Amino acid sequence: MAISGQHGGNVLQMAAQFHVDPQMVLDFSANINPMGLPDSLQTAIIEHLTDAEQYPDIEYTELHQAIASHIGCDANFVLAGNGATELIFLWVHYFRPRRAMIIEPTFAEYRRALERYECDIESYPLLEQDNYQLTEAFLNSLNAGLDCLFLCTPNNPTGLMPEPALLEKIIIKCQALNIALFVDESFIDFLPHATNCSSLLSQYSHLYVLRSLTKFYAMPGLRLGYLLSSDISLLNKIRDQREPWTINTFAALSADIVLNDDDYNQATYTWLAQEQRYLFDALNQFPSLSVLKPSANYIFFTVAGDIDLQSKLMGHQILIRSCANYPQLNQQHYRIAIKSHQDNMRLIEALNEVFND
Numbered sequence: 001m002a003i004s005g006q007h008g009g010n011v012l013q014m015a016a017q018f019h020v021d022p023q024m025v026l027d028f029s030a031n032i033n034p035m036g037l038p039d040s041l042q043t044a045i046i047e048h049l050t051d052a053e054q055y056p057d058i059e060y061t062e063l064h065q066a067i068a069s070h071i072g073c074d075a076n077f078v079l080a081g082n083g084a085t086e087l088i089f090l091w092v093h094y095f096r097p098r099r100a101m102i103i104e105p106t107f108a109e110y111r112r113a114l115e116r117y118e119c120d121i122e123s124y125p126l127l128e129q130d131n132y133q134l135t136e137a138f139l140n141s142l143n144a145g146l147d148c149l150f151l152c153t154p155n156n157p158t159g160l161m162p163e164p165a166l167l168e169k170i171i172i173k174c175q176a177l178n179i180a181l182f183v184d185e186s187f188i189d190f191l192p193h194a195t196n197c198s199s200l201l202s203q204y205s206h207l208y209v210l211r212s213l214t215k216f217y218a219m220p221g222l223r224l225g226y227l228l229s230s231d232i233s234l235l236n237k238i239r240d241q242r243e244p245w246t247i248n249t250f251a252a253l254s255a256d257i258v259l260n261d262d263d264y265n266q267a268t269y270t271w272l273a274q275e276q277r278y279l280f281d282a283l284n285q286f287p288s289l290s291v292l293k294p295s296a297n298y299i300f301f302t303v304a305g306d307i308d309l310q311s312k313l314m315g316h317q318i319l320i321r322s323c324a325n326y327p328q329l330n331q332q333h334y335r336i337a338i339k340s341h342q343d344n345m346r347l348i349e350a351l352n353e354v355f356n357d
Ligand SMILES: Cc1ncc(COP(=O)(O)O)c(C=O)c1O
Pocket: 082, 083, 084, 085, 086, 107, 152, 155, 156, 184, 186, 187, 211, 212, 213, 214, 215, 220, 224, 225
């Protein structure tokens, strides 16, 4: 499948396919914070506009320091990238696993990166009968033949977190079996009280934790992510050998500003708590939808019967993410972003019209 078909946010393509003006499309398919680019960052970019006339610091020392202060770890444990996606590919390139496990359905880029390097992939299926939740049975599938495991917490597209006790057992078992554990926490900033792995870095050098700023700070076009690990020799190898300057000047200055923008962070938590509940409850009113309880800024659901909900909603100029192209899923599965109250209400109105037709 072409890469354009593998992700949300394809407004232009979908609008062309459905003969709709892209400007009019309300995009629920990409999980971006509706509060938009923080004002603090907009001001800083304008003030620093002419910095684009110089190369960024090739070592990105201040950027790494800003992230390390935010996490409370050594700056050597931090490797920033041009979005989390670049770091997935860099990690696979330099770690070069021969056999990897992916828990599916999940974010498509782990599989794409592993396939690029012809790594053997074991797919562990999340099952409908378990409500797509990872269970203790998963532990039995970890085996010494694996070089690495990709774990997405919260998982995209299901929005589920593993139980903290299970996560701990996975970390310990991976260590015992010498399996590198790549934990993608790209959405974890939306869950300020959830268990995350950043405090375990010093304890476990087989742990690689991925974060993204593009969703929480609504900057997917600016691009910034980071990888955390106490495996300094691998991080240094990547530092030494990767392409230079892949992070642009404005992305590089953004971490220090947005990570310390307490007003924006707080406003996001307040909005999400309200709208997560509103949208979850509102979706649950439709008898044909089974909705997973969300943890982050998106919601996964299954539609009963034979209805192409994405096409129906495009008729209302609303784009939702069909999950039909994820392993284990089909055209009955969808993911929607949680947006502003007004937009969320518009989605619910459109669903009312679709289901009452
Ligand atoms: C789970 C997960 N990880 C990583 C990424 C990539 O994020 P970035 O925009 O920082 O490359 C995404 C993007 O959708 C994602 O869903």
